[in-house]
Amino acid sequence: MRVPLTCKPFARYPEVRSSRLDAVTPETPTADAPPKPTWARGALYRGLVALPLVAGLATAGWLVAGRDQPAPVPAQAALTAPAPAQTVSGPSVLQASAPVQAQEPAQGAAGGGGGPAPLQKWADSLAGPLDIPAPALLGYANGELTMRKERPDCHLSWVTLAGLGVAGNNHGRGDGEPMGLSTQQWKKYGAQIPGIANPALSDPSAASVAAGRALCASGVDLSAGNGWWKAVAGYENGSGMELFRQRVLGYAQLYATLSLDPAKANAPSLHATRFALGQLGLPYVWGGNGPDAGAAGFDCSGLTKASYDSAGVSLPRTADSQFRSVPPVPGGQEPQLGDLVFYGSPATRIHHVGLYLGNGLMINAPTEGQAIQIHTFHRPGDDYAGAGHPAN
Structure with a gap:
């Protein structure tokens, strides 16, 4: 019996705002297997395709496994209606953010001796x-x-x-x-x-x-x-x-x-983060392992695994198995660049994973119909389960 992959989309959700690159209609996955991949590779930014990217401060959540699918929201109502209560699961917004303070440029004239x-x-x-x-x-x-x-x-x-x-x-x-x-x-x-x-x-x-x-x-x-x-x-x-x-x-x-x-x-976490940033704009594909594996894009754990594969660090394939295989970040500590951030129940099942970018942000393959993008990784009421540290 085939074990279903995590990150499976259970329903679409209302978006406050979104922008498209070009229109792409993803195939709908069955209950038993990931969708048949669309064979696409692009020359620029690893084959960017047209899927919605959530605009700043816009809702983009996904549903917890096993919950009932909410009734469809009419397109016009989706612009103003609040997200259904059951969508509080995993990161669902990108809050306006500025980069952290960097090392300042040095100033002064040339030294002696030219x-x-x-x-x-x-x-x-x-x-x-x-x-x-x-x-x-x-x-x-x-x-x-x-x-x-x-x-x-x-x-x-x-x-x-x-x-x-x-x-x-x-x-x-x-x-x-x-x-x-x-x-x-x-x-x-x-x-x-x-x-x-x-x-x-x-x-x-x-x-x-x-x-x-x-x-x-x-x-x-x-x-x-x-x-x-x-x-x-x-x-x-x-x-x-x-x-x-x-x-x-x-x-x-x-x-x-x-x-x-x-x-x-040269740390593996840095290589993994660079790889993940290079996938921004690619589509979420349930069961997808990316263009190098013949898929148009990635699902959540496919993205994190491919990111660390590029750095020479092997991870299991699903979010739940990744959660149980990597050293945990101690509770109360902020994740570091390249750490994995998990969502779900540690006692039963972890259903989602992303890669921490820093400053409260994560690189995220959210759900069907959405592009890989940056989200705020944690907010009150979500089902954040903790972080793991695959490598230095």
Whole structure:
């Protein structure tokens, strides 16, 4: 007899808001087996497909195994109706969040003997651990330092610019405009850059300053969650805005955490987290093990297993078996980057798992009809069961 996988979707739920990449209609799984996979691979971001991404502060819960399916909610009512009481299970919202405080860029003139300036040394020391080219990292730092003078109330951090840089064109390694800047944004914010006689969009420092000005233009405070969320939404407001914003948030959080402890750059937990971030936007597929295994996407435990497989750490396949096989994080302690966070009943069955990103956030394959995305990992009333620590 085949044992059903965890993370099985039991019902759809009302969404307050969502955005789509392109329309995809997932197949409905049977009670005995996962759905037949859709064979799809994409060249960009591991084959992004069209499924709803939950917008900031939007409901996106799933049901506990064995509970009755609620009656369908009409589409118009779903915009305003509260979620049914029985959906309080697992993470169900993405609260507005700003990245944590990162290591500050060094400042000062070059030392005696013509050695590199402290800022260049800072960029060189972090470029390898963060996997960001030193010129790009130097540009992000210059963007922060310039905006400290021009808009000190904005509190722009270089990690937000680094998040824009990886989401825009992979820190200059890919196609597209640096920092995801539009032509209109560059014309408006990049014409005059302090210390650069002829600003060019290809220059990381010039592009970073222009991006910082665009983010701070609305007068927001980027150290606060609501301000950060609003600024990045306004920066990229096209059809792919929600995926862009989640990628910026996820990588900015990663860079901030790693900048404070760069020695963990080669830790399995860091490799697993990078892998999971690379899957943002792929669809939830019950029983899915990802594009490398021939599926369009992942289910929850498929994502966590594949993430740690990429780091050379083997995990069992289901959420319940992962919960019972990894060392637990002591109660009362916050999970760390790369830890697994579990939902359900430890005494009976764990039905869901995600990968902790830090700052109260998790990378999550939620349920059928939803893309892999970032959620707030714990809120009062959910069935959070604790965290586990697969590897350092």
